[in-house]
Amino acid sequence: MTDELSAVPSESSGTAETVAALEQELDADGVLVGIVMGSESDMPAMEKAAAELTRRGIANEIKVMSAHRNPDVVAEYSKTARARGLKVIIAGAGLAAALPGAVAAHTDLPVIGVPLTSKTSVAGGLDAMLAIAQMPPGVPVACVGVDNPKNAAVLAERIINA
Numbered sequence: 001m002t003d004e005l006s007a008v009p010s011e012s013s014g015t016a017e018t019v020a021a022l023e024q025e026l027d028a029d030g031v032l033v034g035i036v037m038g039s040e041s042d043m044p045a046m047e048k049a050a051a052e053l054t055r056r057g058i059a060n061e062i063k064v065m066s067a068h069r070n071p072d073v074v075a076e077y078s079k080t081a082r083a084r085g086l087k088v089i090i091a092g093a094g095l096a097a098a099l100p101g102a103v104a105a106h107t108d109l110p111v112i113g114v115p116l117t118s119k120t121s122v123a124g125g126l127d128a129m130l131a132i133a134q135m136p137p138g139v140p141v142a143c144v145g146v147d148n149p150k151n152a153a154v155l156a157e158r159i160i161n162a
C-alpha cells in the first residue's frame with residue numbers, strides 16, 4: 001500500500017471505498033453548485049444566482065472562465081467537478097455563449113445555462129439563448145430565460161432535491 005493510500009480509513013479496503021475516500025480528499029468543502037461565467041462582465045448578473053442559492057442554504061462557488069479564452073481551465077474544472085462533490089453546474093455567458101455546452105462536454109453533471117445580454121448582444125440576447133439551447137442530441141444543457149440567473153438557482157435546488 002502506498003503512503004497516499006495508507007491515509008485511507010482501514011475499513012476502505014475495496015476499490016469503490018478507496019475511490020470514495022480519495023474523492024473525499026478533493027471535496028469542495030460541501031459546495032454543491034458551481035457557478036461559472038464567461039467574463040468578469042457577467043459577474044453582476046451571475047452573483048444573483050449565488051445570492052439566491054445562499055439564501056436557500058445551498059453552498060456554492062463562483063468563478064470566471066471563458067470557453068473561448070480559457071478552454072483548458074473550463075475542461076479541468078468540469079472534469080473534476082463530480083469528484084469535488086458538486087451536484088449541479090450553472091454556467092452563464094453572452095454572445096456566442098459556448099460555456100454551458102463546453103462544460104457539459106466534460107461532465108455528466110446537470111448543467112444549467114444562463115443566456116446573458118452584453119453590450120454587443122444581438123436580438124436582446126437571443127444569440128446567447130440559441131447558442132445555449134441548441135445543443136446536439138446526447139449532450140443536454142438546460143436553458144433558463146435571458147438574464148434570469150435566479151431561475152437557474154431555483155432549478156439547481158430542485159435538481160438537488162429531486
Ligand code: RP5
Pocket residue numbers: 037038039040041042066092093094095096116117118
Ligand atoms: C461572452 O462575451 C461573455 O460571457 C460575456 O457575456 C461577453 C462579453 O465579454 P467581455 O468582452 O465583456 O469580456 O463570452
